[in-house]
Amino acid sequence: MTVFFKELLTKDVGSIFKVMRDVFDSMNEMMVLMEVEQNSFRYLAANKAATEKLGIGTDAIGKTFEESRSPALVAFIKPMYEKVVQETEPIVFEEEILLHDEALIFETSLTPIVSEKGECRYILSVSRDVTERINRETVLQRAKKQVEESEQRFNSLFYENEDAVFVLDSKGYFVEANDVVETIIGYTEEELKSRSFLMLLPHSHRKKVMSYFQETLKGSSRSYETQALHKRGDILDFRIKNVPIKVDGKIVGIYGIAKDITKQKRVEREMEDVREELQLIWNHTSDAIFTLDHKGLILHANPAFEMMFGWTLEELKGQHVSAIFENAESQYANIVMNGKNVLNQVVRKRRKDGTSIDVIGSYLPIHHRKIHAIATYTDITEETKIQQSLQRSEERYRKLVELLPEPIVVHRDETIVYVNPACTSFLGGKDQQELRGESIWRLIHSESTEKIKKRLSHLTSSTNKEERTENVDMKFKRLDGSVVSAEVSSVKVEFNGQPAIQSVLRDTTKQKLYEKQLEYLAYRDPLTELVNRRMFHDILNRLVEEENVERMFAVLYLDLDKFKEANDQYGHEVGDELLKLVARRVVTSIRESDVACRVGGDEFIVLLKEVGNKQETIAIAERILQSLNQLYVVKEKHLTITSSMGISLYPQDGKSTKTLIRHADLALYEAKTKRNDYKFYENDKS
Structure with missing residues (x-):
């Protein structure tokens, strides 16, 4: 083709047009012949397909890019042609063109036609519609990605689950199991494959679990607790979740998730044993045990209490504890209401018939739901029983203390x-x-x-x-x-x-920890986490109180230009995120020893604790403004916002916190007349 065009170039222009028109029009591809000029490219010929699809009619022949095409198209296509001229090598690229309200993708090749002197005099452009191929590739890539994501989600659920996960076929045989299964029950995946799940169950559990399995095969997920046998023979407790596996609308097996609850069940059984023991103690001990609410009313009392004090259980419920106190007010206030432990105290109590008895009493603040305190009394009226009563009381106390939430x-x-x-x-x-x-x-x-x-x-x-x-x-x-x-x-x-x-x-x-967090929040702006106005004033006050006039520091008062318009346009959520980004840029623009503060709204103050001269302050101020002027990307929105800054210097612009901030604010007012600028405070404008 290149030799053909080289020979063609020896002919006159009229012959070129005639020959090229006949050749081009026989092609399905869109073909355009361009002549290379010094600063542009001129249309020489276009075939019928290019005329119909690209709109390059006879009126475009003889015109340059700039004379016949839109500026946007020229900006895109002209650099491609220039590259071909410079490198005298063909290039291929894709472009999207809107034709008849339909976006089409064309693959275009630009071929240089080089003269014997090595100069590129013409460029042949051949374009073909590849929209269908690209769309087909896109659909395939998207489908492939979805399959990969689905597989990754399954692998995460199956192989990275902290619980045992397994797959059973419709007959109950293992198909797959994660590593946790082996960790819990000792069988490897290979050992389990092609074996029924029933082999892992004690005989007493098989019928029940099989019914759950069959329910799942009918389409219902099922959760239940059961026991299974470890490879070494130990019995373990599990909480199982069965989920049906559906393929093309048919249930082909189940997913199983098993959580090892052996320790939990052991604790529950032990707690039940303790509860039964405590109930035995409650019902059969010779010592009186009762509980009180926060008002001092008796909630419960054991049978020994009835025998010791003469009240029936029905009479005791709702009875104020003062009924059995000799000195009710002082003792109850001191013992129960103040939440103090009193152990094994010898006290005198009053019975229903008015008589008094000496008891060893223990009082424990509980603060558990309705129960405010627990008390136990041991009757020591008969002196011979004192030592035995003390031993039982200590044992009961220890059992009760074991259950207390307080260390x-x-x-x-x-x-x-x-x-x-x-x-x-x-x-x-x-x-x-x-x-x-x-x-x-x-x-x-x-x-x-x-x-x-x-x-x-x-x-x-x-x-x-x-x-x-x-x-x-x-x-x-x-x-x-x-x-x-x-x-x-x-x-x-x-x-x-x-x-x-x-x-x-x-x-x-x-x-x-909560108190420390409160202290932190008291001195920090909750949105940007910069120091707040209160803390900034404290820092600046300490610096001013040193009265070191040989030391120069600067106060920079910043205000964002037109922040309100951006906040109103995009909403407070975008505005808040923008303020956070501004705060970070301010912090990264200053030195580690300096302090940045958010005053409120879109206003910030920066303290440069020590500057050698005014020029050093200018360098930092310009660095801050330059950083704040860069593009912001907030929730996929691209924002550009500028800021203005007023600066006061210590000691020449003031020797108090209030004066330095006020003078920086006045300078800010001057800077905002120009925007995106900084101004130093000037005494003649104060």
């Missing part, structure tokens, strides 16, 4: 002799035995060591058996090294017949 620790000679489960968890232990025998100082943070030593010294040296310490906040070291806080109250007790100290801890770790 409780008993220590003797600075060594832990008892912790309840709540305290074990609080200090990071796996079980109570892990903490018994440990020195208390290993678990006390160094910041609290001296404080606790003084409190323990005071407590142990006191001759008052009822001596207790006031609540105070302490820091503790968990076994994993992390630090927690608790409010601690300590009292002298007897433990296993020997003197000891019992401390009740109230976890205040989250409270301390």
Whole structure:
């Protein structure tokens, strides 16, 4: 083809047009012959297809790009032709053209026709419609991507699930299983394949689980609990979810998700055993046990209470505890309402018939739902029963303390002799035995060591058996090294017949964290997390109060130009995101020692803590403005916004916080007359 055109170039222009028209019109492709000029390209000929589809009629022949085509098309196509002229090599590209309200994609090749001197004198453009091919490729790519995404979602659910996931066919045989299955029950995927799920179930569970399986095959998902056998023979508890697998509308199997709840069930069984034991204690103990609400009304009482005080259970419910107090007001206010532990106290109580008895009473604040406190009484009227009663009371107390949510620790000679489960968890232990025998100082943070030593010294040296310490906040070291806080109250007790100290801890770790968060929010702008006006004034005040006139620092007052229009046009959500981006750019434009503050709205203040001269301030100000002038992309919207800035310098523009900010604000007012600029405060305009 190239040789043909080289020979054609030796003929006159009229012959070229005649020959090319006959050749072009026989082609289905859109063909255009362009003549290369110094700064443009001129249409020499176009075939019938180009005339019909591209609109290159006879009126365009002899004209340049600029004379016959739209500026947008010239801007796109002309660089392609120039590249062909420069490199004298063909190029191929795709372009989208709107024809008859339909977007079509054309593949165009530009072929240079080079003279014997090596000059590109003509360019032959051949375009063909590839819309259908491109659309077909796009559909295939989209379908491929959807298949890949679907496969990835399945793999995430199946192989990355923390629970056991498996697939059964319609006959109940394993088809597939993730690695968690092997971890939980010991069988590999290969060992399970082609085996029935029934082989993993105890005989007593097979009939029930098979019915659930058959329900799922009918189209209903099913959740249930059952047991399964580990490969080594252990019985495990599981919570199962069965989901039908449908292919072309037909159920071909099920997905199964199994969660190992063995530990949970073991705990539930143990808790049930404890509950039964406590119920036995409640019903059959010789000691009176009762619970109180926050008003001091008796909620429940055990049978021993009826025998001890002469009231029936029906009479006791709703009865105020003052009915059995000799000195009701002082004792109830001191013991229950103040939330203090009182253990094994010898007190006098009044019976229904008006007579009094001496009892050993223990009072424990619970604060659980309606229950405000729990109390136990042991009748010690007969002196011979005192020692036995004390032992039973201590055992009952320990059982009750085991269930209390507050951490409780008993220590003797600075060594832990008892912790309840709540305290074990609080200090990071796996079980109570892990903490018994440990020195208390290993678990006390160094910041609290001296404080606790003084409190323990005071407590142990006191001759008052009822001596207790006031609540105070302490820091503790968990076994994993992390630090927690608790409010601690300590009292002298007897433990296993020997003197000891019992401390009740109230976890205040989250409270301390919350207080720190509140303190942070008090000095920070909640939207941008910059310092707020209050904190900025505090920082600037401290700097001004140093009265170091040899030291120069600057206050920069910024305001975004036309921010309100952008906020109104795009909404507050976009406006808020824009303010966050502005804040980040301001921070990255200043030094680490400087302070950026959001005053409110679209106003910001920057403190340059130390500048050597005015020129250094200018450099930072220009850096800030340049950064803020860059394009913003907020929720797929491209925004450009400028800012204005007023600057005051210490000490020449003021020696107080109020004056420096006011003068910077005045300078900002001057800068906003021009916009996108900064101005220094000038004394003659004040």
